[in-house]
Amino acid sequence: MAAKKKKSTSRAKRSRKSTRKQHRLTFWIIGGIVLLILFAFLSGNKSLITLYSLYETRRELIEQKEQLQKENEQLLKEIERLKHDLNYLEKVARENYNLKRDDEEVYQVVPKKKE
Numbered sequence: 001m002a003a004k005k006k007k008s009t010s011r012a013k014r015s016r017k018s019t020r021k022q023h024r025l026t027f028w029i030i031g032g033i034v035l036l037i038l039f040a041f042l043s044g045n046k047s048l049i050t051l052y053s054l055y056e057t058r059r060e061l062i063e064q065k066e067q068l069q070k071e072n073e074q075l076l077k078e079i080e081r082l083k084h085d086l087n088y089l090e091k092v093a094r095e096n097y098n099l100k101r102d103d104e105e106v107y108q109v110v111p112k113k114k115e
Contacts, residue, residue, distance in 0.1 A: 041048050082089050093099040100106050 082092065098106075
């Protein structure tokens with residue numbers, strides 16, 4: 001009877017060892033798959049890093065587009081004002097282009113130099 005117990009215990013040890021090997025193998029296979037998936041997500045043209053960078057670039061371009069649209073609207077309003085408001089046109093011409101009327105004299109004021 002003692003011999004039978006030894007055989008059954010050695011079979012149990014063998015089956016435990018084989019299940020441990022199976023568990024280790026399964027663990028390494030799953031770990032390898034996880035590493036491959038992580039590598040795929042973090043490298044290449046469609047990696048998470050690249051996608052995030054493209055998202056940030058897109059967001060910046062949308063903000064720039066909105067800014068340019070506002071500026072364009074202001075410039076269109078100014079064009080309309082220059083076309084229809086002669087007083088404004090005269091003011092801009094005097095300030096920006098140093099123009100004067102025929103009957104006017106322009107005096108240039110030069111500040112004194114500090115000595």
